[in-house]
Amino acid sequence: MLRKLLLAALTLLLLTTQNLSADGFTKSATIKPELIQKGAQKEWCPVCGMKLESFYKTSHTSKVNHIDKQYCSIRCLAVDMQEHKIDINDVKVVDAISQKLIFAKDAHYVVGSDIKGTMSKVSKLAFASKDDADDFNIEHGGEVVGFDKALKMAQESLDSDIEMVQNKKEKQVYPMGKKIYDKNCKKELDPNNYVQINELKADLQENHLCGTLGENELQPLSLYIWEVKRFEANDKRLDTIQVTKDEKCPICGMFVYKYPKWAAQIFYEGKHYSFDGVKDMMKYYFENRDDIKKILVTDYYSQKAIDASSAFYVLGSDVYGPMGKELIPFSSQKEAKAFSMDHKGERVVGFKEITISEINKLDE
Numbered sequence: 001m002l003r004k005l006l007l008a009a010l011t012l013l014l015l016t017t018q019n020l021s022a023d024g025f026t027k028s029a030t031i032k033p034e035l036i037q038k039g040a041q042k043e044w045c046p047v048c049g050m051k052l053e054s055f056y057k058t059s060h061t062s063k064v065n066h067i068d069k070q071y072c073s074i075r076c077l078a079v080d081m082q083e084h085k086i087d088i089n090d091v092k093v094v095d096a097i098s099q100k101l102i103f104a105k106d107a108h109y110v111v112g113s114d115i116k117g118t119m120s121k122v123s124k125l126a127f128a129s130k131d132d133a134d135d136f137n138i139e140h141g142g143e144v145v146g147f148d149k150a151l152k153m154a155q156e157s158l159d160s161d162i163e164m165v166q167n168k169k170e171k172q173v174y175p176m177g178k179k180i181y182d183k184n185c186k187k188e189l190d191p192n193n194y195v196q197i198n199e200l201k202a203d204l205q206e207n208h209l210c211g212t213l214g215e216n217e218l219q220p221l222s223l224y225i226w227e228v229k230r231f232e233a234n235d236k237r238l239d240t241i242q243v244t245k246d247e248k249c250p251i252c253g254m255f256v257y258k259y260p261k262w263a264a265q266i267f268y269e270g271k272h273y274s275f276d277g278v279k280d281m282m283k284y285y286f287e288n289r290d291d292i293k294k295i296l297v298t299d300y301y302s303q304k305a306i307d308a309s310s311a312f313y314v315l316g317s318d319v320y321g322p323m324g325k326e327l328i329p330f331s332s333q334k335e336a337k338a339f340s341m342d343h344k345g346e347r348v349v350g351f352k353e354i355t356i357s358e359i360n361k362l363d364e
Helices: 002-024 052-058 074-081 130-140 147-156 158-184 197-206 215-236 278-287 333-342 356-361
Strands: 060-064 067-071 092-094 101-103 108-111 124-127 143-146 264-268 271-275 294-298 305-307 312-315 328-330 347-350
Touching: 052 092, 052 124, 060 074, 067 074, 074 147, 074 158, 108 130, 108 147, 124 130, 124 147, 130 143, 143 147, 147 158, 158 215, 197 215, 264 278, 271 278, 278 294, 278 356, 312 333, 328 333, 333 347
Parallel strands: none
Antiparallel strands: 060 067, 060 092, 092 101, 108 124, 108 143, 264 271, 264 294, 294 305, 312 328, 312 347
């Protein structure tokens, strides 16, 4: 009888422990998170704007143009891989047990457990130890796979995951963001001043551009400004470079419409190519100079489309574009020189003074 009671008590204890573990698992950091990005924007995902600390155990990192980036999930990594050349050998992920960054290629992923996914219908959690992954799998279900398969699964479900998230944004997040914007933002903000959503978010918080806001208000506000106000403003301006949503830069593959502040175009007879910055445009130009009809670049200050051949360009400043170091165009030499002085530019050049060696130097 005593043996039966002890077994029953032990079984109850095990079930209770399992339930506590299942119910109590959190994707948030329970130690100080390792955030690798630079500046005030380091707290947020550069793709979706989510707070990294809140989704730390699904966090991934990469290098883009030698710059560290950190994502809330493998889904946002997959989104960035559509536009950037990312070496998967450089990708790291947070081990769900130790909460330390480890190389993703060495990790063991539990895919499809009962833990809710981050920006995805299906969760993907990484473990340094196969034993830890197996234990988690036994307790929470799913499948244990390597990084390559986990990434492939994330890429294959990307369209449906994006559709799911977008539906939620349109029904809930954007209306909430608009209310916060109308109530708190006293002056019009120009989202084209930022390259990534986490930069916008950091500026909103750090400089109280729309008052003092908590994360639950800051996120919908940032998404509304970044994904709704930004495109509304660009659609109204006829003097800017016009880019459709399906146009990709032929050099780096990025969607150009996302970066109107840096857009440039080369026109040939009956066709044109759009670029996410002057640097990539010049790379294409030096290989395809024949039969060009016109070249347009975006004036940094006015955001107007200007003739590239009469513009002035600042080389080597501390202002970065979507692809890192850039040639920054101005219609006025005076403005270019003033910008160069303010932002540690190396020199101001005309279009004909730009050389391929200077372009390649920007990528070093």
